[in-house]
Amino acid sequence: MHLEDEIKRRRTFGIISHPDAGKTTLTEKLLLFGGAIQEAGAVKSNKIKKGATSDFMEIERQRGISVATSVLAFNYQNKKINILDTPGHKDFAEDTFRTLTAVDSVIVVIDVAKGVEEQTEKLVQVCRMRNIPMIVFINKLDREGKDAFDLLDEVEQKLNLRVTPLSFPIGMGYDFKGIYNVWEKNINLFSGDSKKNIEETIAFDDVNNTELEKIIGEKPAKDLRENLELVYEVYPDFNRDEYLEGDLQPVFFGSALNNFGVRELLDCFVDIAPTPLAKKAEERLVDPNEKEFSGFVFKIHANMDPKHRDRLAFIKIVSGTFERNTPYLHVRNNKKLKFSSPNAFFAEKKEIVDISYAGDIVGLHDTGNFKIGDTLTQGEILNFKGVPSFSPEHFRYINNADPMKAKQLDKGVNQLMDEGVAQLFTLEINNRKVIGTVGALQYEVIQYRLEHEYGAKCTYENLPVHKACWVEPADPKSEEFKEFKRVKQKFLAKDKQGQLVFLADSSFSIQMTQQKYPNVKLHFVSEYK
Numbered sequence: 330m331h332l333e334d335e336i337k338r339r340r341t342f343g344i345i346s347h348p349d350a351g352k353t354t355l356t357e358k359l360l361l362f363g364g365a366i367q368e369a370g371a372v373k374s375n376k377i378k379k380g381a382t383s384d385f386m387e388i389e390r391q392r393g394i395s396v397a398t399s400v401l402a403f404n405y406q407n408k409k410i411n412i413l414d415t416p417g418h419k420d421f422a423e424d425t426f427r428t429l430t431a432v433d434s435v436i437v438v439i440d441v442a443k444g445v446e447e448q449t450e451k452l453v454q455v456c457r458m459r460n461i462p463m464i465v466f467i468n469k470l471d472r473e474g475k476d477a478f479d480l481l482d483e484v485e486q487k488l489n490l491r492v493t494p495l496s497f498p499i500g501m502g503y504d505f506k507g508i509y510n511v512w513e514k515n516i517n518l519f520s521g522d523s524k525k526n527i528e529e530t531i532a533f534d535d536v537n538n539t540e541l542e543k544i545i546g547e548k549p550a551k552d553l554r555e556n557l558e559l560v561y562e563v564y565p566d567f568n569r570d571e572y573l574e575g576d577l578q579p580v581f582f583g584s585a586l587n588n589f590g591v592r593e594l595l596d597c598f599v600d601i602a603p604t605p606l607a608k609k610a611e612e613r614l615v616d617p618n619e620k621e622f623s624g625f626v627f628k629i630h631a632n633m634d635p636k637h638r639d640r641l642a643f644i645k646i647v648s649g650t651f652e653r654n655t656p657y658l659h660v661r662n663n664k665k666l667k668f669s670s671p672n673a674f675f676a677e678k679k680e681i682v683d684i685s686y687a688g689d690i691v692g693l694h695d696t697g698n699f700k701i702g703d704t705l706t707q708g709e710i711l712n713f714k715g716v717p718s719f720s721p722e723h724f725r726y727i728n729n730a731d732p733m734k735a736k737q738l739d740k741g742v743n744q745l746m747d748e749g750v751a752q753l754f755t756l757e758i759n760n761r762k763v764i765g766t767v768g769a770l771q772y773e774v775i776q777y778r779l780e781h782e783y784g785a786k787c788t789y790e791n792l793p794v795h796k797a798c799w800v801e802p803a804d805p806k807s808e809e810f811k812e813f814k815r816v817k818q819k820f821l822a823k824d825k826q827g828q829l830v831f832l833a834d835s836s837f838s839i840q841m842t843q844q845k846y847p848n849v850k851l852h853f854v855s856e857y858k
Contacts, residue, residue: 332650332686336617339688340602341411341645343428345456346438347446351468355438355585356414360403362595400643400690402673408599411690426719427701427749429455431627431645431690434462434602436594437488437578438585441467441474441501445487453488460575462603465492466594471584473502478559481580493564495579496593499545499553506545508582508590509536509553511560512567512597516544517590569601605688608647610704610711615648617687622649622657623706624691625713626699629748640744641672641692642699647713651685660704660712668693701749720853721752721765724794724832725772730786741783745775746825754797754822754830763822763832764789765797793834798851800829813846828855 346352401412413428429435435456439445456463467480475483477498484492499506499516507518536557541550571577579597583590605617615623628643644651651657656665672692673682685691693699704711729738742762746753751766766772772789779785800821802810814821820832831851833839843851 332620333618335650335686336688337604338407339409339411339605339686340434340599341413341432341605341688341690342434342436342598342602343413343425343432344436344438345425345429345449345452347440347443347448350438350440350443350446350449351585352438353414355436355466355468355591356401356412358585358588358591359410359412359595360401361588362405362592400692402690405595406599409689410599411688413690425452426455427627429459429461431625431643432461433604433606433688434464436598437463437465439465439467439480439484441469441480441582442472444475444480444483450487453490457489457575462573462575463490463578464594464598464602465490465578465580466585466590467580467582468585470498470501470508470582470590471505471587477501477556477582481564484578484580490578491565491576492578492580493567494560494582495567495597496581496583496590497553497556497560498582499549504549505584506549508593509557510593511557512579512593516541517593518544572601573603605647608713610713612709612711615711615713617648619648621707621709622651623647623704623709623711623713624651625705626701626703629695629699629701640695640697640699640748642695642703644691644693644705646685646687646689646691648687649707650687651689651691653681653683657705658708659698660706660710661700662698666698666705670694697744697747700747719767720797722767723769723772724754724763724765724792724797726790726792727762727764728788728790730788734785737783738779738785738787741779741785742775742787744783745778750775750778752797753825754832757821757823758818763792763794765794792832794832795835796833796839796853797824798831798833798839798853799824799855800831801850801852803848803850807848809846809848813842813849817842824855826855 344352344356399414401414403410413432429452437449437453437456439449453463465484467477474480477494481492481494484490495512496508496510498508507516509516536554541553544550545553565571565577567579568577572579579601581590581594581597583594585591607614607616609615610623624644624646626642627645630641630643651671653671654667654669656667658664659666670681671685672694673680673685673689682691702713704713727742729735731738742753742764745751751764751771754763754765755761756763764772764775766775776787776789779787802813804810817831820834822830822832824830831842833842833851839851842849
């Protein structure tokens with residue numbers, strides 16, 4: 330196949346939501362349709378012994394939440410679909426923000442009973458900053474929930490989106506009869522039998538046809554007609570260009586657990602979702618159809634296989650093709666590297682691939698060369714933007730609990746920080762190490778992984794820090810900056826990249842500092858250069 334055709338076949342997207350809205354379940358069902366798995370596992374139920382395919386770290390299985398972003402790929406209708414399943418839990422938001430730099434579009438999952446939740450708002454805001462095309466999936470229709478129109482209003486107001494329903498529920502919860510598919514003009518009846526893998530659909534061009542009463546009953550038929558009239562009047566018609574520009578968001582209804590409404594979502598997605606998009610580098614805009622390979626690291630995962638100490642760097646291919654055993658330039662280190670066993674993923678199953686195309690995600694074995702945000706190219710100097718570090722919310726000193734294992738602890742902490750699990754700050758005054766995370770649960774994950782993967786034990790000590798501010802002096806040699814450093818020396822640290830960071834203990838202290846030292850700029854995101 331020709332390069333352009335291969336790239337056109339690809340759809341790379343992420344699924345985002347608040348925890349428990351059913352993101353991992355939806356991922357599983359999409360794989361089921363792709364024929365990638367025979368039986369879908371559920372995250373919660375202990376009856377199903379088969380855990381969800383995308384959750385492979387031990388700690389995820391114990392807690393029933395997804396911690397790491399996993400990558401899953403399958404073929405469907407001659408399209409190659411790459412899903413990045415992101416953690417929904419807010420303690421792992423950093424990982425999700427970074428993953429959003431590697432996707433071309435997004436599916437937002439919303440729980441019918443809870444509506445739009447706080448974590449969804451944050452993630453959608455990041456997507457809007459980048460104009461990522463979004464499809465909304467309203468999940469769990471077999472449970473009692475909010476009215477469909479109320480939900481659509483909530484999505485518009487809270488998430489600041491402009492929506493158009495491409496499917497509409499017939500009843501809800503106890504009275505849930507099925508879904509009318511606006512996109513394909515057919516009706517999908519709900520049997521409530523989750524053992525049936527795929528529900529039948531009835532083609533139905535004209536909702537005014539009297540057959541409708543026979544199929545779903547009189548009252549539901551009347552309600553559906555009235556609702557659809559409203560839908561056509563109130564909401565804009567679907568326009569693909571507006572969707573691709575991030576100005577219009579199609580909405581689907583369904584129940585992922587019962588495998589219902591998922592096929593409609595997938596069929597429409599395959600039709601309308603964008604093929605791999607061009608990406609901005611600091612030097613220029615890089616088009617996916619360029620012959621020359623380029624790509625960037627958006628995630629690093631240490632110890633995918635506990636038996637072998639290896640790290641995998643996840644690379645999103647931006648342009649051209651990536652071939653096995655071909656030397657590529659690691660731009661930051663300015664050295665050529667070649668990879669004998671690049672991996673393609675199917676959750677924890679990995680396969681070695683000879684060639685991958687723009688839009689694909691490849692895992693490269695890494696002995697410590699890569700950091701998040703690194704670029705690989707065929708030789709051109711390119712630096713892709715947009716893998717920021719945000720100021721953490723929690724800060725703790727990390728102490729070694731076993732003096733014999735100091736080396737293991739150092740190595741473990743450094744590798745986990747390269748992976749982007751959390752951020753490491755080293756205090757200038759005494760070189761003590763401080764770990765900053767987005768959520769408190771991260772500390773448990775770090776402790777668990779240090780012990781089980783590196784054989785090192787650590788303890789924590791609270792540190793009252795409100796925010797980490799990256800410091801940018803107007804003139805590093807000025808008296809003002811020297812005084813700032815002298816007065817604030819107790820609160821100054823270096824991050825892993827060696828950038829100066831001011832650990833402020835309150836928002837008041839940030840205000841005072843900015844007033845007193847107007848030429849010293851403070852940033853809450855590390856990517857200010």
